[in-house]
Amino acid sequence: MRVVFQNGTLAEGDIFIGADGLYSNVRARLQGKERLELPIYSDTNCWQGYFEGAGLPLNKRYSWAEYWGKGDRFGYFDISSGRFSFYSGSQLGAI
Structure with a gap:
């Protein structure tokens, strides 16, 4: 190239x-x-970040999860050493 x-x-x-x-x-x-x-604005706002998983009641069999609601979404996944990345989206309109 x-x-x-x-x-x-x-x-x-x-x-x-x-x-x-x-x-x-x-x-x-x-x-x-x-x-x-x-x-084209999708009317969706998004957030992301990470958290320490120690002490949280997370199911050890799964390295990720995603939850959906009416116009809302939240998910997380293991990024190693007990740390997790999360993302969230919500159709709240422009902030």
Whole structure:
């Protein structure tokens, strides 16, 4: 893969990772566009983080769980050494 930056710098490699966000110029160019359309707001707010699992009544047979409710979702998964990552989504509208 060969990439030429705006300042003329050339970079070559086996892969290219474009981590330039929601309004990604990289993703737009890969789709043959000058720029992407504005995103459509899904009316969902998300949170993520981690917690220590020690002392919590978690079922040891499972390394993850996900719970769904009306417009809500919560899940967690083991990331090692008794620590867990969690994610949560809720259709609350714009905050």
